[in-house]
Amino acid sequence: AQSVTQLGSHVSVSEGALVLLRCNYSSSVPPYLFWYVQYPNQGLQLLLKYTTGATLVKGINGFEAEFKKSETSFHLTKPSAHMSDAAEYFCAVSGKSGTSYGKLTFGQGTILTVHP
């Protein structure tokens, strides 16, 4: 069984400020972890993913996330927010094996607002 909890349904930051979107997961098998971004009325775009190896993962648009197994977390960060980062962000988990293989379980999403 898998689940994802995104802490904070809405996050608001000023342009140039640090972005931190929190994600905690639970998985009965070693996980694959993902962050997706969704702009209004569009599909989901993959920001970054953790599959194996280095626990600090760099993605597109300056985002990065760190897999912390001991904390079961995969928080998304960006040092300096841009207005174009305003969107909804989803954390997701799938299993590397077993019945959860290939099936993504999503968090409820976090809407990021960036103020000028």
Added chain:
Amino acid sequence: SQTIHQWPATLVQPVGSPLSLECTVEGTSNPNLYWYRQAAGRGLQLLFYSVGIGQISSEVPQNLSASRPQDRQFILSSKKLLLSDSGFYLCAWIGDRGYGYTFGSGTRLTVV
């Protein structure tokens, strides 16, 4: 390169009418295909997935069904729509390694 197409982009249908949403994938063979639904203010929910032609697994019992008549075609259907079927429907495919979903652009369905 691999691409995924979904249509239509938006759809307004009356309660009780049928539904057919189509998803096709290009540039790959034998993909795993998925239908997700995103209801207003909620996260994404996996509805169906398919690992091959004619093979459909349902994750959530509901008013919808899915079919895979061809390797790269995945169809979501309903015989009679309910108000609760409204939402944003996303098709996705996954590569051989079991990660790295690619999503279609989605269909916004409003049942009135």
